[in-house]
Amino acid sequence: MRLPKEQAASFISARGQRNRTQIRFSLLKIFFYFSALIGNLITFFTSGIFGDMLKSRTVYTTVILSVALLYLFFAPILRNPNQIYFAPGGDGLKAYYGALYHLKYDSDAFRMNGMNYPYGENIFFTDNQPMVVNTIKFISNHFFDISGYTVAIINLLMLFSFLLAAVFLCLIFTELGTSWWFATLAAVGITFLSPQIGRLGGHLALSYAVWLPLMIWLLIRFDRNKSFLFSALIGFVTFLAAGMHMYFFALFGFLFLFYWGRVLFTRQIPVKDYRWILHVFIQMILPFLVIQLLVNLTDPVTDRTTHPWGFFTYRANPATVLLPLHKPYANFLSSVKAFQNFDWEAYAFIGMVALIGMIWGLFRMYKRIRNKQKWYMITDRPLINALFWASVASLLVSFSFPFNLGLKFLLDYMGPIQQLRVLSRFAWLFYYMLNIVVFYGLFLIFSKSKWMKILTASAFVFLFFDAWLNVKLYNDRMVNRIPELEDRQNLSPENEWIKKIDVSDFQAILPLPYFHIGSENVWLDPKCDVAKQSYIVSLKTGLPSMAVMLSRTSISQTYKSLELVSNPVAPYRILEEFPSQKPLLLLVDNCSELSDNEKRLISLSEKIWEGPKFNLHRLPLKPLRNLALEGQKQFEQEMEFIHAGQLDSVGCIVYESFDKIIYKEPLYGKGAVWSAARFWRSLFDNNLTGVKAGDKCELLFWVHNFEKDLMGRTVFEFTQKNGDQVVNYQLGQFQHFFCSFSGDWMRIRIPFEVRSENEKISLSIRNKELKRYPVVVDELIVRRKSGF
Template sequence: MKQKLTHASFLIILMVTTAALLLILFQPVLQHPNSILFSKSIDPLKSYFNFSYYLKYDSGVRHDGINYPYGDHLQYINSHPAYVSVLKLVDKHLYPIADYGVGILNLTMIFSFLLGMPLLFLILRRFELPAWYAFLSALVIGFLTPQFDRIHGHFEMVYWFFIPLFWYLLIRFREDKKPFFWGSLLMLSGTIGGLISAYFVAFYFIFLVAVLIADLWIHRKQARQQLQPAIYVLVLAAVPVLLVRGLAGATDWVTDRPDNPYGFYVYHANLFSIFLPSEFPLKAFISKYMDLGFQWEGRAFVGLPATWVAISLVMMAPIVWLRKRQPDWSFVFQHKALLPYLLAGTLVLLFSMCFPFKWGFGFLLELLPPVRQFRALGRFSWIFYYIFTVYSAFIFFQLFEKLKAKNRQRSAYLLLIAVFVSWGMAAKHNTERATRGLFNENDKLASNDEEFLQRFQHAQVDYHQFQAIFTLPFASTCGDKLLFENGMTALGEAMKCAHHTGLPLVQSFSPRLSFAQALSSIQLLADSAIGKTRLNDMNDKPLLLISTKQELNEQEAWLHKQAQVFWEDQYITMSTLPLGAFKVSHENWLNHVADFKVQFNTPAEINTDTLPELIFYLDFDDQLAENTFTGTGALFKRRGELEIFNQKLPLPAGTAKLSFWLAFDNRHYDMPQPTLTVWDENGKQLSETKLNNRQTHNVFRQWVQISTHFEVRKNARYQLRIKGKYIGVDDLLIKPAGTNVLIRKSEGPDLFNNFVVDP
């Protein structure tokens, strides 16, 4: 009875202490939760907006606040789908909370500590550590968590209690007293985690599988006896993954989402990101002799006490191995119940370091396609963080007990003081870094709409007349292949307007958006030669155009001139943009082409208002390719470098325009990189220019037009090379700037200035 009372007392003390520290750290937020944004940069603002807009205006699995008119699925836009759906029910049936999405999200992140701390305490207690020691250890491990730092942007990743929850429930399941009960809770936790973020169900799966592998290795001599328990654990691991993926797949109306994002081979952990702090006194000196760099996604510093444990293990292991014929590893595994978790954590750590994929086994990704969907493998090191810090706490307590048993009381307590002071300082630094610059005024997604709506009232404009919001400068992404980041400020202002009016955004900055839908958004700013396919799914109401005072490019400036400004201040303008602006410009282009055909009505393949011999055109119809832009052929190379031409050009001195069509192949996250190199007659390189391949709006079907103007030099040799994966090239045209060229195709549509003439 006394032991239970001690256990409960320290658990209560831990909760009270955690609450007090949270009150000190987050007092402004706890006082006015809806008035503060933890960050105003686009990623966190997007998370706030997606969560808040859904809570105010949407229901079901569909989020209609972005990617108008198609919307997007809750599971793919970092909007905490399971959680926000429950809150939606609360708002609808219990109490109105729809206007306080920002505050709810802020408080949830803060209170996640009150869920994580007792779970850490209970885990430490399961390994027979005394309550007072578990209290101190849980406190420092909890506030040192690498997930704390995600409070600046990746909000769902702040919910650090999920990993300790998976671990605690797995411990209880493995005790085999109530396996069905604890197993059911374990699967439920994995499923709920997966419906908050796909990363959590991935953490759950790989953790359980790693423990399964560790168990099979430890008990390899009793393989038959381990078969049935292994199947149980495998089922426990697989069911939540199948449920989450199955639910998302069954309710998703999109079939072409990106599945191989950039970062798999970049955003991973290494030894320095785990065992060294981001800053330490000798870092500058040591960096002169070795690379200590690491990606921030891989940061999961375990604290110097745990680092010393790791170093000691590495140094002692060969000594023990050499001294004994049958090495005794009890110095490492002093608690047998910890052994499988330590081995499992090590396996997960290797995975977070991109092992074995980065060491010549990249082909395995073809066999495991879901794995490559996680751009930040470094996050999986968080599992190792919790396991190894708990293990280190256990090791230090064993040393403490041994010193006491040898009547070295003073040394024993000095050891613990040193350990917890060091861990405490690391935790303090972690909290200071995580909370630095955190309390920003919520002037974007406030609960009161009246102040913002006065803009429309003063202008005598009814915002209901608009169907959606479009922003300039343009901001969007298409997986990681096309990226437009100049308009982040405008997109933030558009989110503010959408939050207060309910009008959806045409654009989306979600990396998991449908390729086709993302391309149709990007295409809205394409040349007038390209019909805007997205308009076919819109109604006839105008768009609300929100523009900042930033400099606009040529296409953006043209579109801005087609709109009528009705409100502006020193930061933004709001305008009415009729959809006819898009349609009329395309119709004018078609009429221009028709007039040109009448004027140059010849059977020749190339018709131009300049000398035909000055036109350089390659149709590649004699080449085999997986797909073509026009005609019967195109250049294609699966990977490497493809040389398109390397020769003198039949053009006079002056400005010329180069354009060609590059296949948009979604099997790789990046666009192939074209490079134009100029050589003089002696073979000396005069210039080398990487052509813009990521910020172009001229999209037609699954092809992107790459174009540039360049100066033609007499006797110079020009070389165009394209490097990358899945390179597809078709219809290359070089002509004097300002001239018109009509290319008549025997098969397929004609081209005018290298744009398809609609049939």
């Protein structure tokens, strides 16, 4: 008997709900069983192979307490890990999308083709956790398919990494001779206060808290027995961590530098005994070379930026590391102007216990200096001292020291280090090492008196209070669901569109408003909810997106993509690189932030579905080619009028050809103006005639070699004056004001409204980052707002 359509849908929905409930409980049981298994394995290996260095209950109690807190804080996630996304948008949701698309649709393990169509991207530049995702892909392709549980696997692994971090912190404290209960409490508290908790809602690959405690413990163990087998283990961990994110490799670098500096300085291995070079090669250099080899062999792109933006922006501050900003017990700090407006990346609070311990340590250090004692011996463990000072060096770098002392030029000699633009993350190593040192010191004084016991107990209470505040700041934000993706049978009204289109009719998705983040030369943020909707449509259809939210994207590929949403004055280059002549699927978000150029693309298309959140349109390639040819024709006609002196015909008020300054490759005529980028160069400074207040005008000029790295970050200063009074001032970058492309030239457009008659306007440009590289400008015009 056939069920009516409504009953059939209800039956399917109920059955699906039962299946999802069973899956949820299965995944939850797997998490708990896996945690117990790991506890047993760690206990076995650390006590059985490396010596009887701890009792089983130390690891067991750490695992039990960590699992209990994970469930307390993240129960909704643990109960339903495959339907919850830690981030509702931004980098976090992009990371989920990239992983899911790569698993489902990509055939190459090292290419992610879900974005940047038609080029795709190397997986190491996608923040998609390649080590995790490709392992899932390998298991699914060769053994049994687990790709349907990708979200759950990623979520549980990220949470599980905090359990492992607690275990290895516990092992570190055990190495230092603390009691089992002390090691457990300190390790778990430090873990849940970690600044990496904050990365669970955004930069997912950076949230794996296990790497730093693991490497610290491995170096402690290696220091006992400097075997090449242990070096191989350290090298393997370095490779895995670097494969997840290169920031971990950089943080390891501080540990290696100070560790091996101590080994050689104390002559544990003589400098002439070249075994130490082999150890360093295995532990650090070889993993780096393997990662670079994998990237170079699988990446054809040669024009990625060498100077990502933010090196002096995303840095830590002593206040964001040492002070309890935004904590309920220190609200008064928020009223201090100097402690306001820090970027969220800057925060890596060490905790009140560590802060008080650090102050006491500084006092003791001062006394040792006065007594001419070894001030740098902060503990009775020389190795811990060396690793602590490694973390201090890392902390200083997080403050952008020494580059913020007028030594920016050093960056030119730092090679790949420049790629690590978010310096604040280097404070994480200091967080772990300072807390290890402080709580080790507490253990040493714990048994000295009743008051010391009270002090230690109070310290643990405050540690867990700070940890609770830290987790509560983020855990509620991490429970995000996407009903459209949960509806795998496409029965909901939001997914009705999938039945209205034939996916095979299209080659790619062009989301509008368009967004492009990754080249570090142009930064177009997603507007409205277009990024999320484009991810959903892409995952449902398998169609790649022309939008970009990646890292270090090819500069030439970037500008070819941007031509489609610019004012065309030449054929679109990217159309010739499409592998198909099929139409594009326009995904138009239902918002009011579309540009005029984007609206024009929509006018060329045919609407095929209209929904509450977005509309879908069919855009054939032929209208795009015709639009570009028409734009080219109109632009050439306009320039003919201007060159003939008929400025009024095109509404032109000012024209400057710069032909008096000879340049070998001008856009038109004989010359163009140019100067070394690091100096301010005035392009125009004169009064406007024939205009009146309220006229809408625009200043346009062309820039040569726009695909040169950093050219898009050239700064301009535009000023309008009425007499000596400044009535309008704009400070902007080329990347936000481009409007057209032709050959090696990019046109910049600065719109403005005339404020008074006989108004004086001035324009200057500068790019300190390009230094002596010439910035070349040609064909400057000021006109009333119209035409090309």
